[in-house]
Amino acid sequence: MEDVTEVSGGARPVTIHMVAASAGVSASTVSRALNFPELVKPGTRERVLACVERLGYQPNRAARSLALGRTASLGLIVPDIANPFFAPFVKVVQSRVREANYALFLADTDEDPATEVELALAMSQQVDGLILCSPRMPGRKLRTIAAKTPVVVANRVSRSVPSIALDFGPGIRQAVAHVHALGHRRCAFLSGPSGSWSNQQRLRAFKATCESYGIELVVLGPYEPQFSGGYRGADEALAAGVTAVFAFNDLSALGVMSRLSDRNVRVPDEMSVVGFDDVEVASMTSPPLTTVAIPVDTVAKASAALLLSLLAETTPQRPAAQELATRLVIRNTTGVPKEDQQS
Amino acid sequence: MEDVTEVSGGARPVTIHMVAASAGVSASTVSRALNFPELVKPGTRERVLACVERLGYQPNRAARSLALGRTASLGLIVPDIANPFFAPFVKVVQSRVREANYALFLADTDEDPATEVELALAMSQQVDGLILCSPRMPGRKLRTIAAKTPVVVANRVSRSVPSIALDFGPGIRQAVAHVHALGHRRCAFLSGPSGSWSNQQRLRAFKATCESYGIELVVLGPYEPQFSGGYRGADEALAAGVTAVFAFNDLSALGVMSRLSDRNVRVPDEMSVVGFDDVEVASMTSPPLTTVAIPVDTVAKASAALLLSLLAETTPQRPAAQELATRLVIRNTTGVPKEDQQS
DNA sequence: GTGAAAGCGCTAACAT
């Protein structure tokens, strides 16, 4: 019985051949024992696995990838990791993907479409599949990338690429109905980035729904989809003489509330505020924010599941597009407009 | 001049040999033209690069890794991506690492030390280096992992592993001095996870500093380091009859404020609240939160820089440990305690 | 049931 030195200090990694030697078998047998245990006789299998254990052998991923033609890793590209809307998305995708034994590459585009394309292209060569979250790149680029590697698009519909998107309609209709029921007749929409799919969808739905309810909608902006954007928007909303504002997202709704508080305009008594997304902090503010909730976790799970199923499929399917519903969460930033209040 | 088909549809990727053939040179020349352009004659170089371009050749990463013995990717492991304290950390690390042409693997431990070890072990075999953010694993495990791959630890000091940690002292001293100056003499500390390095450090510093200022410190908890923890803690702080509370972090401070608001206790008039971390939302609340700021971006940058320098070093250095200072950010949740106020 | 051998795509001596 030979004495094989333990993996200690800084020596170079154990290869499959070392294991093979130490178990008195060939490399192929070790490989089989690890990948197709049923193909090797129980006796040898145990001997091999014991050596694997003892030597602390871990297969070299690069070698494995090269031989197999698959990397066992996926990529996720998001516009802004630090955005409280995307962070949970990343978290859920990561955990799902892990469960399926894939590692996850993460990249942040800093909201820049060009960077987005660049990152996606770079990643496409080192992953088995890609999730593009809220991509802003043109459809053409999207197709280019999808031609290189399996791709799933989240938070945007696409006809050429499998996607998980959102139907803002239900949530927006509920929000408008809610505000209408409270008595508001003149409202503002603080729009977000004009190029974004989300903003276009939301704006369209707000316009149509307000019209059908006989609510006058003042469209303001575009503003950056951040606290700062809402902070600026608040003054314009006030100047426009509306009694309620629909913010592009929760962050900007927070900005609105902060500015309103600065100017001693009480929420919801003197101004109602409705957010969008239902990020975690929306429920932590005082007063807690009424907002159109997006089921991010569900979107993230569905995106991961879709990509994984794409990878599992042997026969290529045609692009599936799924749309998830939104809904209104009523908290304390919406109320009866001042003029209507009994005093 | 031969007609080489464009990369269209679903064909298999272009290899270096295809480029070589199409340029009428050997594979090594293509490799050199790409990696050490100065080693190949300008004429051929251009011809090669033209073919690379035309064929859309992208080197296979796995093959490259295998040959080179390096993966050009790094790993980052955090306790909770969705936590507003860690999200910016991830963002900054990602961007730094990208700049150095590394891709980044991300994993989330869900605050579980066992998962942490598992993930770190798994990642160690597919990266050139690892950043462990706020690790909870025992020092022994840390060393095991550091023996396999270069590791940098963030938000925790270690003697055996290079680390970027925080000196909570300055910020805490400023916070206590501030609160003391306002007239508070009995305060509470809402402690976080008892096992965490951060909590131990903060508790110790708060205790020592309060003592030196003659402030009576009531230690409550432990609470989960979340909104919910603070929400619970608020009642206990009120029962303890303190006039100011130091929350373990900003999230729990938000919980405190929310509960206080529920119970109609005004902040800061009837209770002062001090957070910790200075996450982005801390400045977005009404009133904005007074908090001990942690320079996360700096920590993240330093961690990435340290790891990159470790990888660049030819000669192994001994573990460097850097400590970054914290400081108090005074906003509007701290004020003169009620009893002292002129009425 | 197991071993020998070839090859995944790339880089790096070593020749020339």
Add this chain to the structure above:
DNA sequence: ATGTTAGCGCTTTCAC
């Protein structure tokens, strides 16, 4: 300056 060769560590036919 460029081509030839070997090899990174693994999987996988193909023999036996």
